Amino acid sequence: xxxxxxxxxxxxGTPILRGINLEVKAGEVHAIMGxxxxxxxxxxxxxxxxxEYEVTEGEVTFKGKDLLDLAPEDRAREGVFLAxxxxxxxxxxxxxxxxxTAVNQVREYRGLEPLDAVKFLxxxxxxxxxxxxxxxxxSRALNEGFSGxxxxxxxxxxxxxxxxTLSILDETDSGLDIDALKIVSNGxxxxxxxxxxxxxxxxxxxLLDYIVPDYVHVLYKGRIVKSGxxxxxxxxxEKGYDWIKEEIDSAATV
Amino acid sequence: MSxxxxxxxxxxxxxxxxxxxxxxxxxxxxxxxxxxLPAVKEEEYKFTQISRKLEKEISDFQSAKPIELxxxxxxxxxxxxxxxxxxxxxxxxxxPELSDLPEGVEISSITKKEDLNLGSIAKPxxxxxxxxxxxxxxxxxxxxxxxxxxxxxxILLLSFFKANFGQVVQPRIWIESxxxxxxxxxxxxxxxxxxxxxANKVVEIKGGLNxxxxxxxxxxxxxxxxxxxxxxxxxxxxxxxxxxTISLSGNLVRNNLNLNILGSNSVGNxxxxxxxxxxxxxxxxxNVDHTVPHAESNELYKGILAxxxxxxxxxxxxxxxxxxxxxxxxxxxxxxxxxxxxINTKPQLxxxxxxxxxxxxxxxxxxxxxxxxxxxxxxxxxxxxxxLLLYAFAGExxxxxxxxxxxxxxxxxxxxxxxxxx
Ligand SMILES: Nc1ncnc2c1ncn2[C@@H]1O[C@H](COP(=O)(O)OP(=O)(O)OP(=O)(O)O)[C@@H](O)[C@H]1O
Ligand SMILES: [Mg+2]
Numbered sequence: 204x205x206x207x208x209x210x211x212x213x214x215x216g217t218p219i220l221r222g223i224n225l226e227v228k229a230g231e232v233h234a235i236m237g238x239x240x241x242x243x244x245x246x247x248x249x250x251x252x253x254x255e256y257e258v259t260e261g262e263v264t265f266k267g268k269d270l271l272d273l274a275p276e277d278r279a280r281e282g283v284f285l286a287x288x289x290x291x292x293x294x295x296x297x298x299x300x301x302x303x304t305a306v307n308q309v310r311e312y313r314g315l316e317p318l319d320a321v322k323f324l325x326x327x328x329x330x331x332x333x334x335x336x337x338x339x340x341x342s343r344a345l346n347e348g349f350s351g352x353x354x355x356x357x358x359x360x361x362x363x364x365x366x367x368t369l370s371i372l373d374e375t376d377s378g379l380d381i382d383a384l385k386i387v388s389n390g391x392x393x394x395x396x397x398x399x400x401x402x403x404x405x406x407x408x409x410l411l412d413y414i415v416p417d418y419v420h421v422l423y424k425g426r427i428v429k430s431g432x433x434x435x436x437x438x439x440x441e442k443g444y445d446w447i448k449e450e451i452d453s454a455a456t457v
Numbered sequence: 458m459s460x461x462x463x464x465x466x467x468x469x470x471x472x473x474x475x476x477x478x479x480x481x482x483x484x485x486x487x488x489x490x491x492x493x494l495p496a497v498k499e500e501e502y503k504f505t506q507i508s509r510k511l512e513k514e515i516s517d518f519q520s521a522k523p524i525e526l527x528x529x530x531x532x533x534x535x536x537x538x539x540x541x542x543x544x545x546x547x548x549x550x551x552x553p554e555l556s557d558l559p560e561g562v563e564i565s566s567i568t569k570k571e572d573l574n575l576g577s578i579a580k581p582x583x584x585x586x587x588x589x590x591x592x593x594x595x596x597x598x599x600x601x602x603x604x605x606x607x608x609x610x611x612i613l614l615l616s617f618f619k620a621n622f623g624q625v626v627q628p629r630i631w632i633e634s635x636x637x638x639x640x641x642x643x644x645x646x647x648x649x650x651x652x653x654x655x656a657n658k659v660v661e662i663k664g665g666l667n668x669x670x671x672x673x674x675x676x677x678x679x680x681x682x683x684x685x686x687x688x689x690x691x692x693x694x695x696x697x698x699x700x701x702t703i704s705l706s707g708n709l710v711r712n713n714l715n716l717n718i719l720g721s722n723s724v725g726n727x728x729x730x731x732x733x734x735x736x737x738x739x740x741x742x743x744n745v746d747h748t749v750p751h752a753e754s755n756e757l758y759k760g761i762l763a764x765x766x767x768x769x770x771x772x773x774x775x776x777x778x779x780x781x782x783x784x785x786x787x788x789x790x791x792x793x794x795x796x797x798x799x800i801n802t803k804p805q806l807x808x809x810x811x812x813x814x815x816x817x818x819x820x821x822x823x824x825x826x827x828x829x830x831x832x833x834x835x836x837x838x839x840x841x842x843x844x845l846l847l848y849a850f851a852g853e854x855x856x857x858x859x860x861x862x863x864x865x866x867x868x869x870x871x872x873x874x875x876x877x878x879x
């Protein structure tokens with residue numbers, strides 16, 4: 204479904220990603236871990252199409268299409284969804300209007316009829332249950348004044364509404380208490396199917412107890428330096444990143 | 458070309474002054490001649506080089522004669538959805554035959570009301586263009602809403618402008634309301650023909666006690682329209698006055714809006730939105746003068762500037778020594794969409810009373826790129842996402858329009874302009 208080959212990206216001339224290779228197949232869950240500043244959010248942003256990042260080398264195909272060639276909105280319409288690490292507050296734009304616009308534009312792209320107000324509201328009700336998000340929250344401006352946890356929950360709610368084929372969750376677990384974490388994970392798990400895939404970026408193994416990954420990758424200095432199964436996450440939890448850093452940094456100096 | 462001097466350039470206008478209000482006209486003329494046209498460095502017109510503009514664009518400094526105007530054209534021009542009474546102005550002249558006069562309101566040509574103390578509210582010495590208008594206006598309307606009269610349907614002031622043996626039009630309107638009166642005015646203007654027109658407008662509004670007056674303006678006449686307006690209102694006790702000014706196009710527009718709060722327990726509101734593109738220049742100079750205790754003023758202007766457009770906002774708030782317990786709020790926010798667009802914004806507060814609440818703030822920024830990306834990442838088209846964000850920024854001003862049809866009409870225009878209509 205997603206194939207990343209030798210991806211290099213930089214921001215304002217500074218290389219951040221230095222040769223990422225990753226294959227994600229339908230039905231899989233991949234976890235990406237790694238120390239602060241290693242490039243996890245950058246990778247997520249490049250996949251979603253943020254313009255500040257310049258791809259200097261490599262290629263990304265998504266369902267056979269050149270992903271890097273598409274505008275951010277077309278990537279979303281093709282089925283890429285990024286749950287932001289820091290969701291943006293947008294005063295003056297109502298959550299409901301925003302979502303209805305988004306859902307209908309995505310539907311239009313996929314050749315589906317737009318949802319009328321009634322159908323949209325019933326879809327909303329159904330998905331709200333999934334992440335146990337409060338109606339009151341959605342009657343406010345988009346993310347405005349939402350708590351950290353509410354923002355994260357709203358991201359997953361939007362994901363549920365848009366039904367993506369590839370979801371990238373960038374530290375959706377940070378800022379969630381254990382109950383919220385369970386609810387959000389449960390939502391993600393219910394949306395999982397044999398046809399879609401999930402990439403979870405996280406610092407904490409805790410999340411991976413709920414969203415169980417098929418693969419775990421460690422990103423360091425813009426490269427995937429280690430890949431394994433969910434046991435790797437446990438090892439990282441126990442030992443931290445230093446042993447990996449040492450391995451890589453010493454190899455680099457040889 | 459020689460620079461404009463008040464004597465020669467404006468003499469055709471001054472000489473053609475009609476034979477009425479002679480005392481006031483003399484005052485106006487003297488005041489205009491002593492003030493002259495704003496010099497390049499004149500503080501009040503520093504960012505709006507009106508003299509240079511007039512020199513460049515206007516060749517025929519005479520009052521444009523009325524044109525042929527049909528009922529059909531009038532009907533076509535009224536904004537869609539309007540329900541109420543229409544007063545028609547033809548190059549500044551009030552045309553009762555084409556108007557649809559509201560019941561219970563006294564309305565006539567201003568020239569029929571010689572006992573009016575014109576210039577007593579919009580004083581000629583305060584602004585040279587107000588003085589010029591007083592000296593040489595041709596016609597306009599007198600509107601009086603009697604005591605305890607609530608005019609529920611809005612009154613549309615529909616003005617047609619066209620260069621016609623002259624490029625200058627100087628409308629003058631006097632509005633007065635008795636105690637407990639309520640009325641809403643909506644200004645809409647139509648520019649006909651290709652030639653540039655200079656409109657120099659004065660509106661004086663004298664409220665009674667416990668009155669409620671709304672004055673809404675839509676400025677969308679296109680790039681051949683140069684306008685200076687002086688709108689000034691006296692607000693008396695227990696009253697509310699609200700102005701909403703929507704500027705969407707024009708060549709150069711200067712709005713002087715002055716509120717004199719003369720009675721306690723009253724509220725003065727000034728709201729504005731300006732969406733500028735091309736080389737449009739819009740300057741909003743507002744002034745609220747708190748002279749008595751326990752009154753409130755609210756001001757919110759929002760601007761979006763694209764291309765080479767230029768905006769000016771200057772908000773003066775005077776709180777006189779007697780005006781204790783004043784609440785004055787002022788805010789001006791701008792988004793610049795192009796590197797060539799310019800905004801000059803300046804709050805000017807003079808507070809002589811000590812027990813007051815005043816707040817003011819102005820911001821100028823760009824479109825929030827993070828927010829734009831967020832919306833795009835949810836599948837929303839970039840242009841529409843921009844429109845959504847811009848409307849979210851500016852749209853709140855329109856919420857202050859109480860006339861539903863006008864609010865809907867303006868919302869539609871604004872959304873169309875911002876690309877947020879879908
Ligand atoms: N706009 C920018 N300008 C310069 N450097 C940037 C910019 N954005 C990100 N970086 C740098 O890129 C590197 C990778 O950042 P990124 O946010 O991808 O890390 P991360 O792995 O997501 O970290 P965290 O775990 O803290 O979220 C960091 O060193 C960061 O400082
Ligand atoms: Mg990050």
